[in-house]
Amino acid sequence: MEYRSIADVMNKDMIGAHVCIRGWIYRRSVVGGKAFIRVRDSSGVIQVVVDSGRLGEELVNELKNIGLEASVMACGTVREEPRAPGGYELEAESFKITGYSRDFPIKGGEGLEYLLDNRHLWIRSPRFAKILKVKHTVLEAGREYFTSNGWWEVNPPILTASACEGGATLFPVDYFGQKAYLSQSAQLYLEALIYVLEKVWSLTPSFRAERSRTRRHLAEYWHLEPEAAWYTMEDMMRVAEELVSHIVRRVLEERRGDLIDLGRNIERLKPAAEPPYPRIRYDEAVEILQKKGVNIKWGDDLGADEERILTMEFEKPFFVTHFPRQIKSFYMKVDPSNPNVVLGFDLLAPEGYGEIIGGGEREDNYDVLYQKIVEQGLNPDDYKWYLDLRRYGSVPHSGFGLGVERATMWIAGLDHIRDTLPFPRFRGRIYP
Numbered sequence: 001m002e003y004r005s006i007a008d009v010m011n012k013d014m015i016g017a018h019v020c021i022r023g024w025i026y027r028r029s030v031v032g033g034k035a036f037i038r039v040r041d042s043s044g045v046i047q048v049v050v051d052s053g054r055l056g057e058e059l060v061n062e063l064k065n066i067g068l069e070a071s072v073m074a075c076g077t078v079r080e081e082p083r084a085p086g087g088y089e090l091e092a093e094s095f096k097i098t099g100y101s102r103d104f105p106i107k108g109g110e111g112l113e114y115l116l117d118n119r120h121l122w123i124r125s126p127r128f129a130k131i132l133k134v135k136h137t138v139l140e141a142g143r144e145y146f147t148s149n150g151w152w153e154v155n156p157p158i159l160t161a162s163a164c165e166g167g168a169t170l171f172p173v174d175y176f177g178q179k180a181y182l183s184q185s186a187q188l189y190l191e192a193l194i195y196v197l198e199k200v201w202s203l204t205p206s207f208r209a210e211r212s213r214t215r216r217h218l219a220e221y222w223h224l225e226p227e228a229a230w231y232t233m234e235d236m237m238r239v240a241e242e243l244v245s246h247i248v249r250r251v252l253e254e255r256r257g258d259l260i261d262l263g264r265n266i267e268r269l270k271p272a273a274e275p276p277y278p279r280i281r282y283d284e285a286v287e288i289l290q291k292k293g294v295n296i297k298w299g300d301d302l303g304a305d306e307e308r309i310l311t312m313e314f315e316k317p318f319f320v321t322h323f324p325r326q327i328k329s330f331y332m333k334v335d336p337s338n339p340n341v342v343l344g345f346d347l348l349a350p351e352g353y354g355e356i357i358g359g360g361e362r363e364d365n366y367d368v369l370y371q372k373i374v375e376q377g378l379n380p381d382d383y384k385w386y387l388d389l390r391r392y393g394s395v396p397h398s399g400f401g402l403g404v405e406r407a408t409m410w411i412a413g414l415d416h417i418r419d420t421l422p423f424p425r426f427r428g429r430i431y432p
């Protein structure tokens with residue numbers, strides 16, 4: 001007989017059907033001569049009833065002490081059973097243990113560090129399955145958006161010779177005796193590629209040697225970055241709101257049940273499915289914060305706390321634009337109408353989440369860019385190739401980077417970024 005997924009079996013039309021399922025033991029109890037084995041697979045959990053009268057006392061005795069997470073295969077008849085989780089159960093006609101599991105290390109109630117040491121096993125919990133599925137749909141919808149709007153997917157390098165986002169968070173690596181770094185962003189390479197394909201995007205790992213452990217910083221994360229020739233900052237902000245609203249719409253359509261199981265307040269997510277998103281300038285952000293009694297002055301960067309306070313003003317994701325030039329990277333284009341600010345934007349997610357996107361228009365003038373590289377204490381020799389892009393047919397262009405884990409954390413309503421990756425990397429954690 002064919003094996004079915006557990007979710008497929010738990011369905012009114014399946015009542016009375018003979019089916020086979022397979023998976024791992026999630027919970028078990030033995031009452032009288034019957035074993036009640038809850039089996040999970042990627043799709044759900046079903047109760048399998050093993051009756052000693054039918055399958056023998058020996059099996060039921062063995063199941064009394066069977067370890068959690070043992071793998072099993074069962075065939076039987078589907079029944080409606082309001083007392084079973086999900087309302088259905090499988091009356092087993094055959095039941096086979098495929099792989100034993102002795103003393104599974106996670107029993108419930110363990111502390112965080114212990115669980116992280118056992119991450120390779122902890123991820124089996126149904127909660128992770130739901131988060132991983134939400135992230136799958138975030139990625140699928142992102143690719144769908146770019147592919148259906150004429151953007152080319154490209155593969156920039158991960159090993160690089162120079163910084164994109166400042167020296168403080170670079171991870172050095174030994175590259176055949178030469179010093180190199182893990183990429184912080186594909187941006188500079190994507191800028192070279194717009195001269196070939198005009199509208200490009202990439203999905204790559206990005207690395208940041210973040211010194212502190214926070215709810216929203218990882219040392220390794222997935223970065224979705226578009227870059228386009230001839231695009232202004234405004235054009236790119238439209239791409240950002242179209243992309244994010246498309247992702248939210250797809251997750252609401254396809255992962256609604258998973259979101260509800262994760263405790264996500266769907267109503268609060270819904271406004272994000274509808275572009276446009278509000279826009280405020282950095283100046284206005286500072287004013288709002290000052291009115292709320294935050295100790296901030298023009299020129300200060302917005303940290304997690306400031307962002308959280310700002311998000312309380314909005315139902316939807318919103319843009320903050322025109323930041324002071326000193327707090328943004330060398331590549332940002334200076335606003336022609338105000339040399340103190342740059343044509344950069346961040347997109348902040350509501351409900352306290354804050355920045356999920358950073359981007360803007362790029363400096364396309366050779367001399368100005370050279371000046372800014374020097375101004376920021378960088379060595380122009382390291383950026384010779386990047387400066388070249390302004391020497392041979394320079395064009396106005398813009399781009400941004402979406403942190404996939406930041407977006408997933410917000411969409412799934414998680415309170416920590418850690419669980420958006422099966423094996424998160426942050427300071428103090430490299431095993432498993």
Ligand code: 4AD
Nearest residue numbers: 185187208217218221356357358359400401403406
């Ligand atoms: O704002 P960032 O540093 O911008 C850039 O890297 C640009 N070069 C991107 C571009 O224009 N192509 O990073 C972009 C996004 C942030 O908004 C955030 O979502 C995410 O990357 N991010 C992180 N996510 C998790 N952990 C970290 N340590 C992150 N640092 C940035």
Ligand code: MG
Nearest residue numbers: 346355357358
């Ligand atoms: Mg940023």
